Amino acid sequence: MPETGLTFAQKVLARASGVTRPDPGRIVEAIPDFSYSHDFAVYAIDAFERMGATRVVRPDRVAVCLDHIVPADNRRDANNHARIRAFASTQGLRDFFEGGTGIAHQVMFERGLVTPGSLVIASDSHTPSGGALGALALGVGETELGFAWATGHLWIKVPDTVRILLEGAFAPGVHAKDMMLHLVARLGVLGAVYEVLEYAGPAAGSLSPSERFTLCNMSAELGAKTGVFPFDPTTAGFLRGRALFDYEPVHSDPDARYSRELTVDLSALQPMVALPGREDRGVPVGEAAGRTVHQVFIGSCTNARADDLAIAARILRGRRVHDGVRLIVVPASRAVMTEAARAGDLETLLEAGATFMPSGCAVCAGVHQGVLGDGELCLSTSNRNAPGRMGNKRAEIALCSPATAAASAIAGVITDARELAVA
Amino acid sequence: MKFRGTAAVFGDYVSGDTILPARYAFLDPEAMAGHVLEELDGTANERVRRSEILVAGTAFGYGTGRESSARALRAAGVKVVIGGPFARMFYRNAINNGLLVLDCPALVGDGVEDGREIEIDTVSGEVRCAGRAYKVPPVPDAIGRIVAAGDLVEYGRRWLRDRSRENADA
Ligand code: SF4
Numbered sequence: 001m002p003e004t005g006l007t008f009a010q011k012v013l014a015r016a017s018g019v020t021r022p023d024p025g026r027i028v029e030a031i032p033d034f035s036y037s038h039d040f041a042v043y044a045i046d047a048f049e050r051m052g053a054t055r056v057v058r059p060d061r062v063a064v065c066l067d068h069i070v071p072a073d074n075r076r077d078a079n080n081h082a083r084i085r086a087f088a089s090t091q092g093l094r095d096f097f098e099g100g101t102g103i104a105h106q107v108m109f110e111r112g113l114v115t116p117g118s119l120v121i122a123s124d125s126h127t128p129s130g131g132a133l134g135a136l137a138l139g140v141g142e143t144e145l146g147f148a149w150a151t152g153h154l155w156i157k158v159p160d161t162v163r164i165l166l167e168g169a170f171a172p173g174v175h176a177k178d179m180m181l182h183l184v185a186r187l188g189v190l191g192a193v194y195e196v197l198e199y200a201g202p203a204a205g206s207l208s209p210s211e212r213f214t215l216c217n218m219s220a221e222l223g224a225k226t227g228v229f230p231f232d233p234t235t236a237g238f239l240r241g242r243a244l245f246d247y248e249p250v251h252s253d254p255d256a257r258y259s260r261e262l263t264v265d266l267s268a269l270q271p272m273v274a275l276p277g278r279e280d281r282g283v284p285v286g287e288a289a290g291r292t293v294h295q296v297f298i299g300s301c302t303n304a305r306a307d308d309l310a311i312a313a314r315i316l317r318g319r320r321v322h323d324g325v326r327l328i329v330v331p332a333s334r335a336v337m338t339e340a341a342r343a344g345d346l347e348t349l350l351e352a353g354a355t356f357m358p359s360g361c362a363v364c365a366g367v368h369q370g371v372l373g374d375g376e377l378c379l380s381t382s383n384r385n386a387p388g389r390m391g392n393k394r395a396e397i398a399l400c401s402p403a404t405a406a407a408s409a410i411a412g413v414i415t416d417a418r419e420l421a422v423a
Numbered sequence: 424m425k426f427r428g429t430a431a432v433f434g435d436y437v438s439g440d441t442i443l444p445a446r447y448a449f450l451d452p453e454a455m456a457g458h459v460l461e462e463l464d465g466t467a468n469e470r471v472r473r474s475e476i477l478v479a480g481t482a483f484g485y486g487t488g489r490e491s492s493a494r495a496l497r498a499a500g501v502k503v504v505i506g507g508p509f510a511r512m513f514y515r516n517a518i519n520n521g522l523l524v525l526d527c528p529a530l531v532g533d534g535v536e537d538g539r540e541i542e543i544d545t546v547s548g549e550v551r552c553a554g555r556a557y558k559v560p561p562v563p564d565a566i567g568r569i570v571a572a573g574d575l576v577e578y579g580r581r582w583l584r585d586r587s588r589e590n591a592d593a
Pocket of ligand 1: 365
């Protein structure tokens with residue numbers, strides 16, 4: 001067989017492992033360029049210490065950001081946080097972000113810690129978010145993060161890559177989240193298992209870093225190893241004055257071999273709602289319309305950036321949240337909240353009746369705060385809706401964009417935002 | 424490696440959050456074992472604790488990357504998870520906790536019943552259950568080494584020890 005070019009993922013892994021031509025399926029030992037964790041770092045620390053390790057390899061390339069259980073919910077969690085703080089300081093980790101700074105994925109993104117062409121690992125399944133900036137960002141377990149801190153390397157299976165060609169432009173009222181709910185429904189929760197989703201095509205360049213983040217983030221919901229947006233002028237612009245490490249963008253060769261190619265016509269999409277139970281149960285909002293909602297959550301790493309809050313604010317301006325609905329808004333980071341405050345969106349949301357919680361995973365993680373009652377439905381801008389995800393398996397979760405969430409919060413039932421006249 | 428025992432059988436799309444909800448993620452192993460899979464139905468927890476071999480349907484452990492689901496299964500005494508196809512992070516986390524994960528979707532497709540006797544030989548790649556034979560792909564070296572060591576912590580401990588010895592010799 002003639003040698004073809006290499007994909008982005010192969011190239012990053014080739015550099016990080018020293019294997020010149022890592023073929024898909026092969027397992028390589030790679031050296032990550034940057035790693036991070038959150039509250040679950042305690043398990044990485046545990047593993048690190050049980051291995052008998054004393055010094056973190058390249059502590060200047062490690063960060064921790066508390067986000068899952070902030071502020072601490074009980075003595076155990078508070079002690080876990082204290083242990084992480086102590087570890088970060090003794091080991092001289094590059095950064096420790098206190099609870100309230102934001103969701104780790106968002107914080108690494110906005111602070112310039114995730115850079116193009118780098119191999120990033122973090123102990124969380126939504127690490128693929130970093131693909132928005134052209135990194136190969138892989139979720140790993142806590143024990144293996146501890147292993148990487150102790151030894152400097154990690155085993156990684158070289159993935160196949162699926163090319164997703166984006167065409168056309170979103171119709172008004174249709175957003176990046178709708179595109180992902182469509183794609184997950186089309187391919188299923190294991191639709192791209194072990195594969196990398198490379199977003200390309202004529203429309204890719206028109207998406208903002210925040211929209212790219214949503215797409216890469218929810219690549220995890222297809223079982224993908226990660227998602228990536230090739231580096232382009234948008235990436236460069238976003239990182240100017242922000243990137244904290246020197247970087248070298250990496251692109252797939254023109255003759256790289258992809259396992260598949262899929263096309264998504266953005267202009268043909270409608271607002272989507274993933275019905276309760278599984279992320280691939282997405283239907284056009286019309287098919288879910290009219291269902292009573294008890295809680296609306298605008299938050300999580302998927303959709304709680306400044307543009308998301310602005311969309312929600314535009315719909316909620318001058319309106320009131322329905323009496324039967326609790327609207328909980330959790331900006332993805334303090335920086336996002338500050339930006340939304342400057343833009344006046346915070347005020348709009350508060351006036352409409354939103355309740356704010358500190359920046360973090362909040363309701364999404366299902367550990368504390370915002371837990372649902374039996375038989376309730378939460379309409380959420382997050383990425384997961386398996387039974388029990390928000391802390392009560394007798395409650396249900398449906399997923400949607402911030403626009404659908406805001407419109408439904410006003411109506412008290414699942415509603416197509418395009419039906420509300422927005423000035 | 425060889426395994427023999429009765430199978431605890433679970434269906435498709437059991438998410439990692441269902442295996443062990445996040446609110447139990449910081450319990451000690453014994454307490455975790457008491458909660459593993461209890462969200463699923465009334466007998467699931469008891470069944471999984473009775474068997475070393477768990478037969479899992481499509482996407483078992485999908486969703487969350489929290490390692491607690493694998494940790495909880497280990498605490499419950501599970502040694503092998505067979506079936507699939509599996510979600511990537513569940514696969515990694517299980518291996519790193521010393522649980523062998525074997526791809527054998529045909530086993531699930533044939534509708535193996537709970538409590539059936541099952542035999543697995545990872546060297547020959549043969550699996551026997553209910554009078555039928557199945558094949559599982561060979562375990563890659565990098566993964567076999569971790570499981571053989573016990574888990575990734577033990578593997579890491581040896582790796583560090585060997586490395587410091589090499590350095591001392593050099
Ligand atoms: S917001 Fe939700 S999906 Fe994102 S990192 Fe936190 S718990 Fe995970």
